[in-house]
Amino acid sequence: MHIITAKNIYKSFDNTEVLKGISIEVNKGQVLAIIGPSGSGKSTFLRCINQLETIDSGEITVCGETLAKNNDEGKAVYADKNSCVKIGLHIGLVFQDYNLFPHFSVLQNITEAPIRVLKQSKAEAEKRARELLDKMGLSDKANAYPCQLSGGQQQRVSIARALAMNPEILFFDEPTSALDPELTGEILKVIRSLADEHWTMVVVTHEMKFARDVADHVVFMDNGTIIEQGNPQEIFENTQNERTKAFLARFNEE
């Protein structure tokens, strides 16, 4: 079953076209890694599916519900507001710079949305939050504030915050780009454990080794288009594409 289907997504900022006909399918339980140079449109694509940006044309379906599709003139038309919100809740997003709410404690960061949006009881939300914190190895930080945590800890809280909404799919937008190598390892370990639990995930990343080891489908984007996609072996070892080769060569040198 497709959790996400995106067809022919086009997106421009002012007069610069950043997405030039991107099509992707994500199946249940799949871990999809999107790699590519900076400015290739990876993050923008993720943000379009998450409704943080609107697309100009194309079709997006999430869990069988249509978020946007083209009208007769080939311009994308979105579903009504309530449907958009409902569809958005299927997707959890982990940001590059965490975006925790600084005035809330760790626990409240995680429980606020389940209580206010999903209308869970406080007790229920806190129970779930503590389970998630436990899983993230942060059980002792429930009452701490984000500013008291390291970057890696903050990012784990933000993963817990996303998981607390019980999404169908988790998106990670360069989740380790703000972290040093040690903390990066910490976060990658968490994502890996989520993959072991068969969470459906889309990860935009610059960690090639991680993409190769954890993803079961890799998409290489450059300049607003998908250059190549396939399983990690096809992309990382047997690629015939010159552009992919050139991009990966730089990482292999390291």
Added chain:
Amino acid sequence: MNYQVLLSQMLEATLMSLRIFFVTIIFSLPLALLVAKGRMSKIKIIKLPVSLYILLMRGTPLMLQLLFFFYALKPIFGIQLERVMAAEIAFILNYAAYFAEIFRGGIESIPSGQYEAAKVLGFTHRQTFFRIILPQVIKHIIPPMGNEFITLVKDTSLAQVIGIAELLKVTSNWVSSSVNMTPLVIAGVFYLIMNGVVTRCFTVAENKLSYYR
């Protein structure tokens, strides 16, 4: 000079100053939030009048505005406001313009990531503003708000131009009739006490919110 009469009159006048202070704060803060929202609106027919209002209020003397609301409404609109009411309206409208600009600065200083995180988690606009954004804005704007509150305590003395017996008016009446400077010193102490309390309140609020960055 009868100090008992002096002090009781000065205290009574202080109550008038305090009344103007509190009425201004209570009404101008919520109004300022609306004005700030209007000022940040992308819709021109909202943004332009609001900007003009802010320009008028900040660009003309408060004393002129006091005179306007007491004397000029009658010939223009046929409305005669009672003195204290005219003063309160002038103060509320004037201070709302300053507060609005402080709110706007605070709101615009919140990183867009906060809105994005709230949106992705499914919060409504209202929840996002009141639960996520406003508490952070309040922390950011405490220092400039403290300035405005202190200025307002002293600005209440302007109400005397439309004949309101506030603290400084009563004081200067005593000074001119008795040729004795003591009332001025007492008034100074009264203002200092009021602003001491204001300052203390802001320090407490600042400390209370210092648990996060």
